[in-house]
């Protein structure tokens with residue numbers, strides 16, 4: 001399949017899973033470790049939002065593609081010393097997991113004239129030691145503190161990367177964890193949920209995710 005065919009197939013899957021009366025989920029094309037030419041090609045098909053995981057790669061791509069109206073979403077692990085670079089080049093950060101990072105994003109956003117800056121809180125949905133994100137039980141407190149103390153941020157909702165065992169091939173109905181994440185997202189900021197990757201796209205859409213982050217199913221393998 002060509003890049004255009006894969007992109008169109010994912011858009012069709014998103015459309016067909018959309019429950020009647022609900023607006024369609026938005027596609028974030030995850031372009032980390034993918035070449036710039038592929039981003040240009042997919043952007044030309046009307047794709048505007050792209051996800052990147054590494055501050056340096058984001059800044060290089062955003063600068064090289066500055067002539068295109070791309071909306072860059074940062075979805076990688078945040079390091080304090082990279083926050084200014086990320087806020088400079090991204091239009092949104094979905095991986096905020098501490099108040100300290102939120103404060104720094106707020107400060108740079110104000111400084112760079114980008115306030116109110118859209119963010120999401122990343123939840124460590126499976127409480128896995130190997131994954132980043134804030135524990136489920138601490139999310140609401142963090143959300144409240146951000147809304148009350150950081151007007152330079154716009155808290156859009158919740159982002160999650162569930163354990164790898166949650167895949168479309170293992171589930172025919174939506175697992176409880178996904179319903180839990182949907183319900184929790186409703187209580188965070190504007191109530192949006194960013195859930196669903198190449199492997200769990202269908203269950204995430206069935207659970208009512210508002211945006212899905214798809215890398216390999218659109219771009220192909222990151223190694224090639």
Ligand SMILES: *Cc1c(COP(=O)(O)O)cnc(C)c1O
Nearest residue numbers: 030075197198213214215216217
């Ligand atoms: C890499 C990545 C994705 C995309 O993963 P695929 O399996 O390639 O679809 C989505 N979200 C985050 C946070 C990622 O790091």
